Amino acid sequence: MKTNYLLSNKYKKLGWTLFLLGVISGIVLQILPEKEDFFGIELIKDFGYDFLDEIISVLIIIGGLLVGFTKEKIEDEFIFKLRNDSLVWAIILNYVVLLLTVIFIYEGNFFTVLIYNMFTPLIFFIIRFNFLKIKTRSHEE
Template sequence: MKSSYLLPNKYKTIGWVFFLSGIISGIFLQIYDSPENIFDIDIINNLGFEYLDEVISVLIIIGGLIVGFSKEKVEDEFIHKLRHESLVWAIILNYIILFFTVLFLYEGNFFTVLVYNMFTPLIFFIVRFNFLKMKSSSDEE
């Protein structure tokens, strides 16, 4: 099946680099709560990291889109079906989380979940698609 919206497979590696570096950097930023705590050196602090969270968000979004929408080495009907099912599953799960967030969280906690909710469709899609792909290849062996 020919899908015109998919990028060539050669971009997948750079997508993984962007995506994983964004995820890892985002985790560190959340653990240390601010860029100044990550870089506890005065010289580095003076460089100004006020846009670090935006850079991390861009890395996750661009990397996730490249990883999620790059062709596989063998792009057949089965892969197309896995991609479609994973995307539907990710969107449904994302809105289930959003539904419970609206019902049970308020103020700052609500906003925090909404920020994470920007990335969850991509993350859920990539995890589910790659899990199903890996599971199907292990079933064939």
């Protein structure tokens, strides 16, 4: 199966590393009450800027794109179908979440959910695609 938009499989491990580092760091950053000192690193405070959120976002986006859009070791038509089905499923689920957010969440909390919503299509896609791969693999054995 010819897929010009997929990267080489060699980037998948780097993608998982960046993605998981970003997601775990993001969760820890949200849980910590004091965001001034993260993992013993004094944050850059010049001109009132705090770059940690942006660094975590970049890790999640780059890592997620590498995980989601690198070839599998065996890239056949079945994997192509799983990838497409997962992408469609992720977009639909993302917009259902967004619709529910618009209806039920207001003010500052709405903006917070919109920030998380930047990452949900990629996260939903990765979860669904890998779940289907594992499920298919377990049925074959």
